[in-house]
Amino acid sequence: MISIKKLSKHFQTKDQTVQAVDDVSLDIEKGEIFGVIGYSGAGKSTFVRLLNRLEEPTSGEITLDQQSLTQLGKNDLRKKRQKIGMIFQHFNLLWSRTVYENIAFPLEIAGVDKQNSKEKVDELIELVGLKGRENSYPSQLSGGQKQRVGIARALANDPEVLLCDEATSALDPETTDDILDLLVSINEKLKLTIILITHEMHVIQKICHRVAVMEQGKVVEVGDVLEVFINPKEKTTKRFVQQLSPLEHDPERLKDFITEDESKEVVKLHFVGGTARRSLISEVAKQFDVYVNILQGSISQTQEGSYGTLFVELDGERKVIDVSMDYIRNSGVEVEVVTNA
Amino acid sequence: MISIKKLSKHFQTKDQTVQAVDDVSLDIEKGEIFGVIGYSGAGKSTFVRLLNRLEEPTSGEITLDQQSLTQLGKNDLRKKRQKIGMIFQHFNLLWSRTVYENIAFPLEIAGVDKQNSKEKVDELIELVGLKGRENSYPSQLSGGQKQRVGIARALANDPEVLLCDEATSALDPETTDDILDLLVSINEKLKLTIILITHEMHVIQKICHRVAVMEQGKVVEVGDVLEVFINPKEKTTKRFVQQLSPLEHDPERLKDFITEDESKEVVKLHFVGGTARRSLISEVAKQFDVYVNILQGSISQTQEGSYGTLFVELDGERKVIDVSMDYIRNSGVEVEVVTNA
Amino acid sequence: MLNELFPNVIMDDLWTATYETLYMTVISVIGTFILGIILGLVLYLTDRGNLWSNRLVNGITATLVNVFRAIPFIILILLLIPFTDFLMDTIRGPKAALPALIIGSAPFYARLVEIALKEVDKGVIEAAKSMGAKTHTIIFKVLLQESKPALVGGLTVTAIALIGYTAIAGVIGAGGLGDLAYMNGFQRRNNDVVFACTVFIVAIVFIFQWAGDFTAKKMDKR
Amino acid sequence: MLNELFPNVIMDDLWTATYETLYMTVISVIGTFILGIILGLVLYLTDRGNLWSNRLVNGITATLVNVFRAIPFIILILLLIPFTDFLMDTIRGPKAALPALIIGSAPFYARLVEIALKEVDKGVIEAAKSMGAKTHTIIFKVLLQESKPALVGGLTVTAIALIGYTAIAGVIGAGGLGDLAYMNGFQRRNNDVVFACTVFIVAIVFIFQWAGDFTAKKMDKR
Amino acid sequence: GSSEEESNGDSNGEDTTEIVVGATSVPHAEVLEEAKPLLEEKGIDLTIETYQEYVLPNEDLDNGTLDANYFQHIPYFESQQEDIGYDFVNIGGIHIEPLGIYSKNIESIDNVEEGTVVLLSRSVADHGRVLTLLEQNDLIKIDENVNKDAATVEDVVENPLNLEFDASIEPALLPEFYEREEDALVAINTNYAIQAGLEPREDSLIIEESDSPYVNIIAARAEDENNEALQTLVEVLRSEEITNFIEEKYEGAVVPVK
Ligand SMILES: Nc1ncnc2c1ncn2[C@@H]1O[C@H](COP(=O)(O)OP(=O)(O)OP(=O)(O)O)[C@@H](O)[C@H]1O
Numbered sequence A, B: 001m002i003s004i005k006k007l008s009k010h011f012q013t014k015d016q017t018v019q020a021v022d023d024v025s026l027d028i029e030k031g032e033i034f035g036v037i038g039y040s041g042a043g044k045s046t047f048v049r050l051l052n053r054l055e056e057p058t059s060g061e062i063t064l065d066q067q068s069l070t071q072l073g074k075n076d077l078r079k080k081r082q083k084i085g086m087i088f089q090h091f092n093l094l095w096s097r098t099v100y101e102n103i104a105f106p107l108e109i110a111g112v113d114k115q116n117s118k119e120k121v122d123e124l125i126e127l128v129g130l131k132g133r134e135n136s137y138p139s140q141l142s143g144g145q146k147q148r149v150g151i152a153r154a155l156a157n158d159p160e161v162l163l164c165d166e167a168t169s170a171l172d173p174e175t176t177d178d179i180l181d182l183l184v185s186i187n188e189k190l191k192l193t194i195i196l197i198t199h200e201m202h203v204i205q206k207i208c209h210r211v212a213v214m215e216q217g218k219v220v221e222v223g224d225v226l227e228v229f230i231n232p233k234e235k236t237t238k239r240f241v242q243q244l245s246p247l248e249h250d251p252e253r254l255k256d257f258i259t260e261d262e263s264k265e266v267v268k269l270h271f272v273g274g275t276a277r278r279s280l281i282s283e284v285a286k287q288f289d290v291y292v293n294i295l296q297g298s299i300s301q302t303q304e305g306s307y308g309t310l311f312v313e314l315d316g317e318r319k320v321i322d323v324s325m326d327y328i329r330n331s332g333v334e335v336e337v338v339t340n341a
Numbered sequence C, D: 001m002l003n004e005l006f007p008n009v010i011m012d013d014l015w016t017a018t019y020e021t022l023y024m025t026v027i028s029v030i031g032t033f034i035l036g037i038i039l040g041l042v043l044y045l046t047d048r049g050n051l052w053s054n055r056l057v058n059g060i061t062a063t064l065v066n067v068f069r070a071i072p073f074i075i076l077i078l079l080l081i082p083f084t085d086f087l088m089d090t091i092r093g094p095k096a097a098l099p100a101l102i103i104g105s106a107p108f109y110a111r112l113v114e115i116a117l118k119e120v121d122k123g124v125i126e127a128a129k130s131m132g133a134k135t136h137t138i139i140f141k142v143l144l145q146e147s148k149p150a151l152v153g154g155l156t157v158t159a160i161a162l163i164g165y166t167a168i169a170g171v172i173g174a175g176g177l178g179d180l181a182y183m184n185g186f187q188r189r190n191n192d193v194v195f196a197c198t199v200f201i202v203a204i205v206f207i208f209q210w211a212g213d214f215t216a217k218k219m220d221k222r
Numbered sequence E: 001g002s003s004e005e006e007s008n009g010d011s012n013g014e015d016t017t018e019i020v021v022g023a024t025s026v027p028h029a030e031v032l033e034e035a036k037p038l039l040e041e042k043g044i045d046l047t048i049e050t051y052q053e054y055v056l057p058n059e060d061l062d063n064g065t066l067d068a069n070y071f072q073h074i075p076y077f078e079s080q081q082e083d084i085g086y087d088f089v090n091i092g093g094i095h096i097e098p099l100g101i102y103s104k105n106i107e108s109i110d111n112v113e114e115g116t117v118v119l120l121s122r123s124v125a126d127h128g129r130v131l132t133l134l135e136q137n138d139l140i141k142i143d144e145n146v147n148k149d150a151a152t153v154e155d156v157v158e159n160p161l162n163l164e165f166d167a168s169i170e171p172a173l174l175p176e177f178y179e180r181e182e183d184a185l186v187a188i189n190t191n192y193a194i195q196a197g198l199e200p201r202e203d204s205l206i207i208e209e210s211d212s213p214y215v216n217i218i219a220a221r222a223e224d225e226n227n228e229a230l231q232t233l234v235e236v237l238r239s240e241e242i243t244n245f246i247e248e249k250y251e252g253a254v255v256p257v258k
């Protein structure tokens, strides 16, 4: 549905040229929820701003529904944009309008009549939990409340494509979940295509179908969410995936367990779904004369089996430990001995 | 060090009175990292803004270092504020100043000479990863980059108290970690007191000593981080704590495992530190004729033992399952049978 | 008592002059507002990087605006006489002063409008663009709305400057308080008349300023 | 050729008048800038809810500013004669026009300054406050810096209005292009002189406007 | 407009005639105001239009806005006719405003020092008068080829004392300059001099005599030369009542034409 070809955007500052987006090619399907992650300054915001031509590309092409967006005339672009909702990182609310009026704005633009508009806006206000604050001005709202107005506004005109720039990063987990559920339900009901920038991996995990990882303007990795999560290739991706179980790699806390003692070995077990049996740890305990002490980590059940990482201490004779490790390896779980580096 | 007594702040809007902060009493120690969490609109921002009197309280008192802040004269307040750094939710950078000049601003205010100022600013720019962008203006920065300028600015004048309003919520995990490490190291070196608003629980977990939970202007729960995490009392708190292992409570995904089958039981094991042995699962596997299948959950090692939650399936004869559960319970781990509600 | 302090002040004249001043000011403020907003919008929109970015139109408008600000007001009045005659069917009296007053102050207000529009947050304009707003909508619902306090502030300043201009318009018999002060007061050395007129003008200025401030404050929801 | 088209234009006079206009405008722009910024700051800072919030001072300043804007310029010149004599040691010529020009336009610029300051983001003022900045620092490093483009824009508008005022200042022999246009052009029906003077004034207006726009654009880092 | 009123007046015939007369504020408009009730008695309804300067009243007379004007003296009237080509007539002279030259420090016109500043009104209509007065006292010489009444500062051909002319002062401000520019010669119209508290005959160094050619007249379009209403206007303005009024009110600053 959205096809991006060799898209680049350069900014000229006094000292240097910043290659905010650098030769990006991508295809995003209709009805897909597409996540974009990357470090601060990687070019994520610039990338989505190119998608509705708020930023004119330096080079490259964007095709939306067979139509070249980059060559669209002013008027056609305007019409197209009415069907592309956008949630801004900095909200960009009109301070002169109340919450209600801000949300009604895209409807006014699209020429929806007052009655229908009111219904829609009231519904959205309810959905984003701002009931009772309709007549407040943005300056009277908290950060998260402003963000929610921005979200409601972007959804008001039933867009076909929704661009979200850190739409939930000012929100608490409860509100985030509500908003995400809302997005998923619209996505399913109306085949809304969503492109979603975030640095919160659980957002990606919860609702995205595919994810792209940006680094210095380039897309360095792209794929199905689970695939990328299970098998992150790039260092950046690994760092992001790690966020899902933030404690697992805390070397400080593992240090105490890593000793010279031959009879104890700290290993990292990496469950990658598929063949891995769930009862692996008790199987090992039963079959071999070792104790498996779970130190830290997290594991979760996905459609395709267990997925996650556990750090465990194997406690037993050296030989037995080695055999157990082989056994675990053969069950389809990656095993890695952790040493003090 | 900071003592807050019956602090309240009301806002008057056209339709209603918003009780943003409502009768809050708290004590925060010197050198403490104090987290504040709560839903959007709970009054967190208003609360910290009261602490440096950017917002005048409706009633109540704040004492800082034995001095009543609420009664301080203009000039004394000004001097006091030089030692209270603040990171704003919306950055509040001066658009007319470059990155370098923005960070140097508090030093200019404190009258630090050019040479010393330059050293300090260069060091901070390096620390927040903006080397090479010193001469950019805020309008040329990404959201996260702006946030980092705000952080560097708040730290420039070696404050004694640091107020952080969602300081890291626009940042990717890597940068967040770097910033948090930086805060911890300053906290340890210089006994910096930090009051930190966030909705990211891993931030609280990683660096806070104590945490307060706000709801509708009130502090509904406050305590040591681990304590609150292990034993959240309020519904809000529970919802936040859940964020740390977002998958564990996903009832959708557990459903498949919960069956009528007598020989299989899904239980939730709650490790609360202290006496719980790490090798519990392999012990059970060895001693009883059951298989322990780890379904999902996460566990981590803290100074005080294992802490976390695992959902496991016990697979064996009914009687043996019951005995195993007793055994586990006696090891100091909370056991809860999960049913389909 | 009053008669003693103000021996030369004729109340009827003062009221007539007040009426004339108000008549000229109010009508020309309305005209200036409309013309100034249009010119200011054109200046802003055709500037580089903005919605209608167009060097030529910008250049022409800027030239027009500058030329009309450049011509000394007294000469402007005289130059406009044929135009005034055509438009108003008279070249004498308060009515005849209106074209010159409006044409003299609209370019000035246009610049204030331009400055006000430049202060509008680029982000909200982008937001409106991203919703597919027509330029028309962006103008009326974003630019003019978000700059309201500054537009009203600028209009207040212009209105008060206009009161000053009406005094000059006395040369074509427009009357008004400034003219009364000059003709019956200043030229005849009747200080009481000058003083009375000034008090009346100050009162009008205060009312305008107060109304402007009040409206601007009311509109400012930041 | 030029002599035929402009039979009555004496180039020397034109240059002298240009010099006089520039002299009066430039110096009074500087004076207006300083005085206007001070008054504008006082108006802004003493307003309700701002740093020095003070009804009395605000009221007095507003009154002063309004009164001086209310007095017709010609009468202001007359009223200021003793003051001018004391200050400048002459009451004739371009130099003598300066006090009236400055006092006449500073209140006007003050209002534009006030409007510009109101547009400064409250957030950055709070940020400066939270760092314990002195009011002095907030004024010079935040308020004036963050409103620079609007301040310069307003000054440009004021400067061009001042060019118009210099024409009126002709009544005390201040000279200048506006006066030349009136005396040698308009009064003697020498249309060529009026035209030549207007062209020169337009040129000056253009230079001022261009310089102002350029500076404002350069300063605007948003 | 007033031309309509005029045609109304014509159609109404004998009872009332309306005339519109343009005048400058002092003393012309004041004199006309005084004459208004007298004219009413004679069936003439007078409308006074006040002007601030000397170009528009002639312009308006020419284009029919006015029926007559009363602000200019004969030399200016003639130079205007010549320069612009108006077809006007002088219906009658009413008064003279003698112009004087004053100075705070200079004791006598014979003691004028080299380089003395001479301050003149910015009204071109007055320049010839002042220069003629100076020439009569041998301070300067005006180009013989120009009409003395229309002479300007540029027409001064001999200036032995190097007098420095400044001819751009607002006439009403001249008394102020007299007070403060103590070493200058200041040419002040008598009306302004009196209003500023000067005694023209005593305080002036030189002053125009009553045989001055600068008689202020009622001017009208040539076709109205025999207009009855305008004739009546002149009559009334020359009547004893008005003459007395002028003498009393202006104490010598305005001298009625006999
Ligand atoms: N100036 C104001 N006028 C009226 N109401 C206000 C004002 N400022 C804040 N509020 C209200 O006070 C409440 C608390 O706001 P606050 O900004 O403290 O929330 P918060 O906990 O920081 O939320 P978030 O996480 O969304 O930033 C909110 O309901 C908000 O709408």
Ligand SMILES: Nc1ncnc2c1ncn2[C@@H]1O[C@H](COP(=O)(O)OP(=O)(O)OP(=O)(O)O)[C@@H](O)[C@H]1O
Pocket: A011, A012, A013, A018, A019, A020, A038, A039, A040, A041, A042, A043, A044, A045, A046, A047, A089, B139, B140, B141, B142, B143, B144, B145, B170
């Ligand atoms: N107008 C501009 N002029 C110059 N450089 C710019 C401009 N806008 C963005 N940049 C630079 O382009 C790069 C990409 O910016 P972008 O806003 O796309 O990053 P991002 O991935 O959204 O980061 P964040 O997560 O911090 O919001 C950054 O280095 C930024 O500084």
Ligand SMILES: [Mg+2]
Pocket: A044, A045, A046, A089, A165, B142, B143, B144
């Ligand atoms: Mg971004």
Ligand SMILES: [Mg+2]
Pocket: A142, A143, A144, B044, B045, B046, B089, B165
């Ligand atoms: Mg907040």
